[in-house]
Amino acid sequence: MALKEKLHQLKLKYQGKKMAPAFNALHTFLYTPNETTHSGAHVRAADDLKRTMNTVILSLVPCLLFGMFNAGYQHYSAINGFPENFSLFEHFLTWDNFWVGVTTVLPLVIVSYGVGLAIEFLFAVIKGHEVEEGYLVTGMLVPLIVPVDTPLWMLAIAVVFGVVIGKEVFGGTGMNILNPALTIRAFLFFAYPTWMSGDKVWVHEAVERAGTADAISGETILGSLAQGSDYSYSLADMFYGFIPGSVGETSTLLILLGGLFLIFSKIASWRIMVSAVIGALAMGLIFNGIVDAGWLPEYSKFYSLMSFPFWQHLIVGGLAFGIVFMATDPVTGSQTNKGKWYYGFFIGFLSVMIRVFNPGYPEGVFLAILLMNVFAPTIDHYVVKGNIKKRLKRLKTATIYPKASDEVDSLKTETA
Amino acid sequence: MALLSKKDANLIKDPLADNNPITIQVLGICSALAITAELKASVVMAISVLFVMGVGNVVISLIRNIIPSKIRIIVQLVVVAALVIIVDQVLKAFAYDLSKTLSVFIGLIITNCIIMGRFEAFALGNGPRRAFLDGIGNALGYGVILVIVGFFRELLGSGTLFGIKVLGDPIAKTGLYSIGYENNGFMIIPPAALIVVGVIIWVQRSRNRALIEEA
Secondary structure, eight states: OHHHHHHHHHHHHHTTSTTHHHHHHHHHHHSOOSOOOOSSOOOOOSOOHHHHHHHHHHHHHHHHHHHHHHHHHHHHHHHHOOOSSOOIIIIISOHHHHHHHHHHHHHHHHHHHHHHHHHHHHHHHHHTSOOOTTHHHHHHHHHHTSOTTOOHHHHHHHHHHHHHHHTGGGTSTTTOSSOHHHHHHHHHHHHOHHHHSSSSSSSTTHHHHTTSTTOOOOOOHHHHHHTTOOOOOOHHHHHHTOSOSSTTTSOHHHHHHHHHHHHHTTOSOHHHHHHHHHHHHHHHHHHHHHHHTTOSOTTSTTHHHHSSOGGGGGGSTTHHHIIIIITTOTTTSOOSHHHHHHHHHHHHHHHHHHHHHOTTOSOHHHHHHHHHHHHHHHHHHHHHHHHHHHHHHHHHHOOOSSTTOHHHHHHHHHHO | OTTSOHHHHHHHHHHHTTTOTTTTTOOSHHHHHHSTTSHHHHHHHHHHHHHHHHHHHHHHHHTTTTSOGGGHHHHHHHHHHHHHHHHHHHHHHHOHHHHHHHTHHHHGGGGOHHHHHHHHHTGGGSOHHHHHHHHHHHHHHHHHHHHHHHHHHHHHHHSEETTEESSOOTTTTOGGGGGTOOOOGGGTSTHHHHHHHHHHHHHHHHHOGGGSOOO
16 A cells, blocks of 8 residues: 555645646556545446556457467478477467567567557647546557567557557547557558568568578468468468467457457447448358359459358458457447447448458458548437437327427427 | 838738648648659649749739629639640640659649639739739748648658659668668558648647637
């Protein structure tokens, strides 16, 4: 308790000073504030914004750890070949693999948090408001959705861009139109495409070794499909995540667990997740149907992506990760329950569509989510309007007691 | 500035800062997006617009009393179109490569809202001397933003200025590129111009709070 008391005293000392917001952010990060309201009715719940954010981070930790091991696994497998009799403890959960993860993934996490929080603190001090917690989740998402060898200075620039242009100019956490993590990803993708796609970026050291005798590569499954070539990963590999890809997006199993955790802690919307899955399956089924009907000649460049079994879209690439952790962002998604269904459905639908029709963007997920982020307020607007219309209709046919008063007539003419 | 009275001087000074056609009135955005990927194109565009606006404003101002007001837009269009064709032909004759880079956008100066806006708002109601100053001022205000945007987009997007490799050679890996720097492909695509213009507006407004509208 001594530390807590000291922090409280320090807070009083800094009150009203310019640096107060920066201090308060640290102060309430671990402890509840010592002042409470004394009057009126209040919801007494522990889950404030910090707690919400921490829960999401908790659900991301398995993905992060898996990503660290996978970074090493992909690296060594690209050099020595994939093990024939794969055993989890012998080939995957090894110290060697973990060490590669520590040296490649941890710097990404540190840069992401360091740069992002520095900007948050800077803006809080300049604008004189409390530091907002929004970056806690973004900072964790960012390293998980970039290739393992992303140069750190690129990541730093992208984080500056994403936080300032994607969030702060709109008024900070809660006011942003676009998901900041995806803004960062999109910026990286358009600014440095050679580091964000191709067969060299998904495996640690592949870029440095390119052109030498030790050259290694690892193409993602979607990348292989876009070129019409084969891939050698089994369905189990895809589901458990032993495939090349962005750091944290590969393991559908752990994403699923994280998603269930978020649903049971009521932090993420199950409606968005379910409808996005439905949307992806629907689009995949349409494409499979076109192929089955024989409308698409085999030499078409879309053939291998369109004939990819519809449900497997969910376990390759970043679709699962996007649906669970990005689409459900409460700030940028739809707010109404009905709107969430439309919003989620189109995310899934468009993701698969972009994947198939634009092989240049094998990861259509981030584009689909950003696009629907823009449309989310419009969807909500029409849902709310539709509801008002429905209730007005109900009112028109309703009998209002007492029948014989003048007020009823005036009410009816008013609403008519 | 002894040449100009204070009122006249403001005709040139205002559009450069507090009444800038791009950042305050938000006009002429299309061309600011389209041709600012290179600094050279931005400068040529700025000079072209300077010529068209300076001369155009004077011409409209001279004939302002004999234009029937019902067809004034058409008359204005004819004047701009004539001037733009002159610019276009001069570019084709003396700077053919550049004219190919700018392609259709020189022709589209005709539709630049800043020009029609100044004709309507100023040249039709003022004498040729003041109209000239106003045209020059607004064209300079437009040009300044174009050059700033072009500077940042070419420097960050291609690592060059006026085509000169100021940051080193990206292929031979000299200069900044030898330590791993890479050009930012995002700055080449048109949306980047919107963001750069947005940042300029942000800077301008935080320096001069009077520009911020009541919410």
